[in-house]
Amino acid sequence: MxxxxxxxxxxxxxxxxxxxxxxxxxxxxxxxxxxxxxxxxxxxxxTTGPVGSIRKIAVCGKGGVGKSTLVAMLAHALVYDGYRVMVVDTDESNPSLHRLLGIHPEPEPLSMMLERFAPDGNPAPKEWLGQDAITLDSIPEQYIYWAGNLAIMCVGKIEDPLAGCACPMGSLSRELMMNLDPGEGDIVLVDLEAGIESFGRGMEQGADTVLVVTEPSLDSVLLSAKIRYMAEGLGIQRIRAILNKTRDPRTERRIRDMLIEHEVRYIGTMPHGEDVADASLEGTVPLEGASVENVRWLTGLLLDEAEMDHPITLHAVLEA
Ligand SMILES: Nc1ncnc2c1ncn2[C@@H]1O[C@H](COP(=O)(O)OP(=O)(O)O)[C@@H](O)[C@H]1O
Ligand SMILES: [Mg+2]
Incomplete structure (x- = not known):
């Protein structure tokens, strides 16, 4: 078998x-x-119970649609709203998520627990990962780095040629996702690698919410529909699309219609922002300008849907 x-x-x-x-x-x-x-x-x-609160959000979508950017912005917006947020970087390729979060240095990757990726061939103990309910406070401190109420964990990167495939890291991500048990007021945001291979491995199975980032392209819409199908198959009930990088209302309407046609529930739009693109080039936190207000608005919608508190409302932010 x-x-x-x-x-x-x-x-x-x-x-x-x-x-x-x-x-x-x-x-x-x-x-x-x-x-x-x-x-x-x-x-x-x-999985027929009530949808419940948001505790673990998996952020998915085609390559380059803005998953990591959205994760970073949502993380900051949720912290601003009074939550403790842990971001899990499960992408084995892209190196910059901690920069988008403004977090230095990075913690040790979980891949230290794998013989193939441990620097001296001696894997670190991994029993803690098998516990039923891993709270954010019970994660061994070398694997988590806190900056105020924002924390990051990294599953690991492929660093060398012929290092082998990333499947063992995918298994670690899956186990972590399944066993993490964020407490009241804690939200885990998982930045996934591009595409749907992670669904084939069942990495999202522990999530209660899947956010599908969609850009204005047919491929991205079709992949979003496939992700909806895959996530449903994993028993996830709250699956929402966020449209990113739109440049005009006509395109936004068109993509929204396409998402509806493919039965993907749209929640909101983050337009293309020069400030976001500039931050990506500089390797800094995309927290300037109109994009921040957009993402705070999206955060509010998401929390509203889950009937969760967001004590600092958008109005308070705009009026501040
Ligand atoms: N709303 C936006 N406006 C402008 N550029 C964006 C926006 N969202 C993402 N980008 C840019 O698109 C590129 C890919 O984003 P990224 O978050 O790395 O995508 P992914 O994680 O899905 O691969 C980056 O250069 C990023 O700055
Ligand atoms: Mg990314």
């Missing part, structure tokens, strides 16, 4: 918890589709 495709991890527990979906033994395309449908039905049947 192969363990990679087992969405509920039964294969690594000697089949304990196996729901006999048949995904691990399906050999034909049709067989895989039928098995995946059985697994989707199983996961959805276990």
């Amino acid at each position: 192969g363990s990679f495709h087992c969405p509920i991890g039964a294969a690594t527990r000697g089949t304990v918890g196996c729901v006999s979906c048949g995904l691990c033994i399906a050999t034909t395309r049709q067989g895989q589709i039928e098995a995946a449908n059985r697994m989707r039905a199983h996961i959805r049947s276990r």
Whole structure:
């Protein structure tokens, strides 16, 4: 029985918890589709409760649509609104998320717990990751760096040629996502690698909210629709699209219509902002100008939908 495709991890527990979906033994395309449908039905049947508060947000979408930018801006906006926010960088390639957050230095990557990525070949202990409820305060301090109420964790980067694929890091991300248990007033924001491979690995399964960042391109809209389908299959109920980088109202309306047509629920728009592009070039925090107000507004909408507090309202921000 192969363990990679087992969405509920039964294969690594000697089949304990196996729901006999048949995904691990399906050999034909049709067989895989039928098995995946059985697994989707199983996961959805276990997630019929109320949508509940936002605790863990996975930010997804096509490459370059603005996932990391949005994560950084949302993180700052949520901290401003009184939340404690931890950002998890699961992207094995791009190096700049901590700069967008204004956090230096970075903590040690979780990949230190993997033999292949530990500098001296001696992996750090990883038992803590298997605990059922990892609170933000119980994360070993070398893996988390706090700057006030904002913290960052990094899963790791591929640094060398022939270092091998990133699947082991993906497993760490998945385990962390599943077992993290943010407390009242804590929000975890996970910056994912581009595309949908992470959904194939089930990395988002522990999230209660998926934000799909969409840019004005057909590919981005189609991928957003696919992400909606994948996230539903993982039992996630709150899936929302944020439209980014629009330059005019006509394009914004068009993409909104396309998202509706593909049954992706749109929540709001972040227009193209020169200040955001400049910050990306300088490697600084994109926290100047109109973009900040836009993202505070988006944060408010998101918290409203989840019926959560945002004690400092947009009006208070604009009037300050
Ligand atoms: N609203 C925006 N206005 C202008 N530039 C943006 C905006 N959002 C993202 N960008 C730029 O797009 C590029 C890709 O953004 P990034 O956040 O790295 O995307 P991703 O994480 O999805 O790959 C960056 O140069 C970033 O500054
Ligand atoms: Mg990114």
